Amino acid sequence: MKKIINDPKHVVDESVAGFGxxxxxxxxxxxxxxxxxxxxxxxxxxxxxxxxGGSGHEPLHAGYVGHGMLxxxxxxxxxxxxxxxxxxxxxxxxxxxxxxxxxxxxxxxxVLNFETAADLAAADGIEVRAxxxxxxxxxxxxxxxxxxxxxxxxxxxxxxxxxxxxxxxSLEQVADIAERVNANARSMGxxxxxxxxxxxxxxxFTLADDxxxxxxxxxxxxxxxxxxIEPADAIVDRLITPVIEDLPxxxxxxxxxxxNGMGGTPQIELYIAYRRAADVLAERGVTVERSLVGNYITxxxxxxxxxxxxxxxxxxxxxxxxxxxxxxxxWGR
Amino acid sequence: MKKIINDPKHVVDESVAGFGxxxxxxxxxxxxxxxxxxxxxxxxxxxxxxxxGGSGHEPLHAGYVGHGMLxxxxxxxxxxxxxxxxxxxxxxxxxxxxxxxxxxxxxxxxVLNFETAADLAAADGIEVRAxxxxxxxxxxxxxxxxxxxxxxxxxxxxxxxxxxxxxxxSLEQVADIAERVNANARSMGxxxxxxxxxxxxxxxFTLADDxxxxxxxxxxxxxxxxxxIEPADAIVDRLITPVIEDLPxxxxxxxxxxxNGMGGTPQIELYIAYRRAADVLAERGVTVERSLVGNYITxxxxxxxxxxxxxxxxxxxxxxxxxxxxxxxxWGR
Numbered sequence: 229m230k231k232i233i234n235d236p237k238h239v240v241d242e243s244v245a246g247f248g249x250x251x252x253x254x255x256x257x258x259x260x261x262x263x264x265x266x267x268x269x270x271x272x273x274x275x276x277x278x279x280x281g282g283s284g285h286e287p288l289h290a291g292y293v294g295h296g297m298l299x300x301x302x303x304x305x306x307x308x309x310x311x312x313x314x315x316x317x318x319x320x321x322x323x324x325x326x327x328x329x330x331x332x333x334x335x336x337x338x339v340l341n342f343e344t345a346a347d348l349a350a351a352d353g354i355e356v357r358a359x360x361x362x363x364x365x366x367x368x369x370x371x372x373x374x375x376x377x378x379x380x381x382x383x384x385x386x387x388x389x390x391x392x393x394x395x396x397x398s399l400e401q402v403a404d405i406a407e408r409v410n411a412n413a414r415s416m417g418x419x420x421x422x423x424x425x426x427x428x429x430x431x432x433f434t435l436a437d438d439x440x441x442x443x444x445x446x447x448x449x450x451x452x453x454x455x456x457i458e459p460a461d462a463i464v465d466r467l468i469t470p471v472i473e474d475l476p477x478x479x480x481x482x483x484x485x486x487x488n489g490m491g492g493t494p495q496i497e498l499y500i501a502y503r504r505a506a507d508v509l510a511e512r513g514v515t516v517e518r519s520l521v522g523n524y525i526t527x528x529x530x531x532x533x534x535x536x537x538x539x540x541x542x543x544x545x546x547x548x549x550x551x552x553x554x555x556x557x558x559w560g561r
Numbered sequence: 562m563k564k565i566i567n568d569p570k571h572v573v574d575e576s577v578a579g580f581g582x583x584x585x586x587x588x589x590x591x592x593x594x595x596x597x598x599x600x601x602x603x604x605x606x607x608x609x610x611x612x613x614g615g616s617g618h619e620p621l622h623a624g625y626v627g628h629g630m631l632x633x634x635x636x637x638x639x640x641x642x643x644x645x646x647x648x649x650x651x652x653x654x655x656x657x658x659x660x661x662x663x664x665x666x667x668x669x670x671x672v673l674n675f676e677t678a679a680d681l682a683a684a685d686g687i688e689v690r691a692x693x694x695x696x697x698x699x700x701x702x703x704x705x706x707x708x709x710x711x712x713x714x715x716x717x718x719x720x721x722x723x724x725x726x727x728x729x730x731s732l733e734q735v736a737d738i739a740e741r742v743n744a745n746a747r748s749m750g751x752x753x754x755x756x757x758x759x760x761x762x763x764x765x766f767t768l769a770d771d772x773x774x775x776x777x778x779x780x781x782x783x784x785x786x787x788x789x790i791e792p793a794d795a796i797v798d799r800l801i802t803p804v805i806e807d808l809p810x811x812x813x814x815x816x817x818x819x820x821n822g823m824g825g826t827p828q829i830e831l832y833i834a835y836r837r838a839a840d841v842l843a844e845r846g847v848t849v850e851r852s853l854v855g856n857y858i859t860x861x862x863x864x865x866x867x868x869x870x871x872x873x874x875x876x877x878x879x880x881x882x883x884x885x886x887x888x889x890x891x892w893g894r
Binding site: 230231232233234235239240242243244245246247249250251283284286287291306420421423437438440457459460461463485487491492493494495496497498499500501502503504506516519521523526528529531532533553555558559560561 | 564
């Protein structure tokens with residue numbers, strides 16, 4: 229295992245400390261228990277947004293803490309849910325009197341720990357709602373999940389619900405739009421290579437030199453099938469066809485097209501994939517109104533990519549375009 | 562070789578086409594010859610900025626085309642300089658009557674081809690100045706270079722000179738500040754793994770499972786030494802010490818600290834490196850006033866990172882903070 233780390237036991241706390249130093253204008257880092265919170269939290273009169281989950285998916289979630297997106301992010305150990313304790317602490321830290329929304333990817337540990345934290349917060353008089361993202365069409369009921377997994381759609385939920393909170397929406401309104409984004413988002417991913425969790429020291433799965441996995445999860449969980457490597461366009465078709473046909477996205481729909489790198493994929497390849505995805509959508513009469521291309525929800529150094537589509541309406545476009553100022557997404561200010 | 566590509570011969574044109582589709586609000590892509598240009602080029606009364614070089618370093622350079630940074634980027638084949646023809650075409654396309662600055666990384670092919678294009682542009686009545694970046698302290702005279710190589714400092718030159726051009730500076734003023742940034746920037750990088758050029762199909766070098774290369778070039782050119790893998794903090798010290806001592810950066814200096822991923826390094830590792838780099842600078846009394854962390858000048862899927870320091874003055878800070886709207890760097894609008 230070759231990594232830029234010191235002690236595998238300190239990967240998360242050292243990385244979060246570095247993140248806090250690099251982005252001290254945006255966030256502060258709490259260490260006992262560990263979470264990342266907006267520098268100006270709590271924002272009085274604004275719904276607070278908290279997300280979190282296992283580390284190793286950066287910039288998700290700490291990279292999205294700031295104006296117009298999350299109020300706090302709670303990192304667990306690599307690929308391991310945070311416990312209720314830091315989730316509760318983050319929830320309290322961002323409560324500006326208007327309630328707190330938890331944005332939770334649908335993995336069993338995350339769902340349970342966020343639920344426990346929400347119950348404890350409610351006992352302290354904080355109103356909490358939760359949205360559980362489950363946009364991955366690849367598989368139902370997998371290694372860490374009952375139902376579908378939450379993947380790329382989570383980034384879009386965080387941006388759009390974050391903008392709704394920033395404009396002053398109520399907790400119910402913010403939760404409703406978060407649910408609407410999740411309901412209109414679908415994703416599927418693939419891997420060329422596995423990744424190595426630092427404290428494990430070995431890949432959690434292996435792929436032959438000419439083999440790829442279609443429908444991979446963001447922790448390397450099994451997908452739909454292993455096949456021989458194919459040209460990029462054929463791989464894109466294998467991902468985007470089930471995505472399109474699931475919701476479905478149809479002639480006349482407007483979408484956000486999100487091509488996401490798994491962490492180790494060069495950008496030059498992501499744009500080759502984007503080109504084919506845009507062509508497929510054009511052939512089907514689906515209009516790409518907004519795009520996002522890059523490493524936004526990753527699996528450490530895994531090579532591969534995912535495609536997420538979000539069916540847009542006018543309000544979602546307005547909220548997508550609204551100013552955001554975080555380490556990983558920034559525009560309009 | 563497992564990559565998300567179709568035909569290795571079409572990696573660059575397909576990727577640039579995808580880039581153009583994803584960022585049609587920012588750029589247009591010309592295909593014969595190939596270059597990427599601001600959608601609103603030429604901007605009348607503004608100095609035009611053109612950069613370029615071999616592909617495989619994305620988001621450099623096309624990711625920096627837009628308001629407040631480059632007017633055009635000229636991509637060559639992977640790790641291969643573009644010929645004078647597209648550089649000339651790009652230069653003509655961005656000439657708004659105030660002259661054009663070429664920003665050229667110091668590799669023999671790039672320097673020659675940009676010089677030839679500048680001569681041809683001059684024959685057409687366009688005033689051209691060039692700044693050649695050479696911030697890499699690792700080696701002098703290497704595989705593709707006489708003198709020092711241009712690496713991470715190039716991104717900073719493009720941002721700061723781009724802001725100077727946007728505020729209306731003359732060609733001489735923009736060239737002067739570009740030279741000043743280059744003169745105050747120093748970098749050094751390392752690799753954990755090599756990368757594979759698509760049309761080669763094999764890594765250009767190999768590293769043992771426990772071996773890293775200190776001072777690596779962005780095309781995998783040899784660095785200073787190969788050593789056994791060490792903890793992150795020790796690796797950071799091996800990079801930042803020669804960087805600091807070269808200019809040198811001293812007690813009381815203000816700097817921009819840029820920790821750059823080589824393409825395949827997870828973000829969690831970059832922030833571990835950032836943390837140590839910030840600590841070393843603090844110990845030496847150097848103040849980090851601005852930061853940049855992420856994949857900004859890469860070597861395909863290579864795992865590794867580089868550290869760049871830029872000694873700041875008030876004008877550089879003002880220009881760094883000025884609005885920029887490109888695919889890869891965006892703030893203030």
